[in-house]
Amino acid sequence: MLEFRTAGFNPYSVKYSPFFDSRLAVSAGANFGLVGNGRLFILNLTANGIVCEKFFETQDCLFDLTWSEQHENQLLTAGGDGSIKLFDIGVGEFPVAGWQEHSREVFSVHWNLVNKGTFLSSSWDGTVKIWSPERKESITTLPVHSCVYSAQFSPHHPDVVTCVSRDSHLRVFDLRSKPSAQNHLTLAIPIHAPPKVAVPGYGNVSTGPTECLTHDWNKYRDSVLATAGVDGVVRTFDLRVPSGPVNMLTGHEYAVRKISWSPHLSDVLLSASYDMTCRVWTDGSNVDQGGNGAGLGREMGRMDRHTEFAMGVDWCLFGAEGWCSSCAWDERVLVWDVREYMRPA
């Protein structure tokens, strides 16, 4: 396990670079991000462990980051003051571009993985905005009317945007549709709806609305997503049958702050939670594991070396398929192999 200390700053998000197999970025804020500066760390995995190549300072906490898909040295940050900044690692100590339209904290930024020419941001002001790095103003604003903790472009379709928000809904927007009164909104799924198949411990009933803090698209199955939030349950959804969650993965004792589907295995995902653990799950859809394609998910392992709220996780795209990185408010970024923590079924 490799470790890096973000001394004086509490990390919120960690992401591997899509271009370099040994480069990571971590966005952080002083004083747990409540008040004070922010810092963007550019880290390198070297033979001597994790080394900080560079860092950028900002006025307010940085809640999220995303690497540019177009430019190998550029990345975006989501700021607590409503700003989105584009940093270039090779250029000075200030951002090369910035956008200020959100009226409140920006909680997530995400680069379009297919189109590569646009990115989006989501904010406490209840909007998701689509941007282009070449344009000073946003291209589109999607209203959600509730604090949007997480928004993403689909990795399968460049015009599909999803987001989860405080009002316990997963919304799907299709940017190809005419704006109209719906503002591109195609589906609004209540996350707290009863599951398709009765889940042990939850039965078939609705759990009541719960703030949703994070979501992620499955990288292999183009209609499958997972969401997680304050009630500690990771739910998987299939947009072909959107009335309720397909799977409910229970186990976390406190809110789940981040989830990420594996880029290598279609049924595996990682979660980071306020209960200080990062857990690996399978959603039971892997036929090789005897799941028959519609099995119940289960926890496969957990890493509990963090000593504060675990805030971010990201899988490493390159090399052996189990490596990942996690960051937590104990000011540590850990790089570890998931397979070391798997328990027998």
Next chain:
Amino acid sequence: MAAERLSSIVSQLTPGQKPIDTITQKNPDDVVITLAIRTPLCKAYKGGLKDTPLDGLVFKILEQVVRKSNIDPQMVEDICLGNVSDSKAAYYVRAACLAAGFPNTTAASSVNRFCSSGLKAVQDIANQIITGSIECGVAVGAEHMSTGGDRLTRPFVDDIVHSGTQDAADCLMPMGQTSENVGKDFNITREQQDLYAAESFRRAEAAQKAGWFDDEITPITVKVDGKDVTLTRDEGIRPNTTFEGLNKIRPAFPEFGDRSTGGNSSQVTDGAAAVLLMKRSKALELGQPILAKFVGATVAGLAPRIMGIGPSLAVPKILTKFGLTLDDIDVIELNEAFASMAVYCRDTMKMDYSKMNPRGGAIALGHPLGCTGARQICTGLSECRRRKAKVLLTTMCIGTGMGMAGIFVNEQLD
């Protein structure tokens, strides 16, 4: 902003926490009240405090604060006096606090937002504690209406008078006229007003007989006509007041209307009240008893000509700020400037009359302008203790068109 980020994270940890649980939660940084006392309320011009002008009154109440709280006076960093009529109030509170036993390291100031000055003084000290300017302070509300009012000595300047803004011109409107405006605009009849006033007297009389006021009143000894007298009881409460008796009284503002009378309006009164505030962590450190938590206060503005309806704007505003409803409130102290506005506010906000002014109000007890805001806290908390209730809402209308409201949580429940 930092506070909002923190509370959003806290709510992620404790999902489903109802707003009532959020405000009653005990945190080390809460502003708490460790003492809330008041003098008896005496009739102006002829009552027990007629010969005790403002500086004497403030001196007496601050003496009692030192005595009753057992606090080391050095710990008190600021004293804020809410007073309306006396432009020299700042001199008086400074000299009085130095004489009452506070060292010269204790500062003093005065504030004036008319009838809400007492609550504004509490808010002033609380805000200083919250931002870390001070750690411990005393808020005083005091008014010596026997000395006379603070009528403007000249009209407003031409710029204001000729601005064409009716609201600016209405700032000169006498309070009685605003009461008649409320009565007419909102159809509050003379009968309704007298019935309300009779009930206020009945409740105050019952409370006084049952000794409910004993734990909020601190007796003081003052000179009346040259002789020492110890005052222990509110003088405004006229026993055996009936609706029939009130209904016979002539209107007090005949040039403006015929519904408000001396019997269904607040009385002209002398009095003082004081509240000692500090952080919860400080109270525990000093061994001070924690009576209540100050949750928050807010002000709302409206048209001066119907200033009486102020609480009907301030109360929803403060409830919304904390995600509460009137059902979450256990005791309401709504200042009865006039029966017209009291009836209007009670009925428009659909207040539970058993929760509202259970010990009567300003119609029976009196309304020493700057004192009332602090007096309501003393009375409200005493009633919360008696009922073993938790949440107190205090509110008043303010001359020149405002309303103020504050929320407190009683913590003395055993």
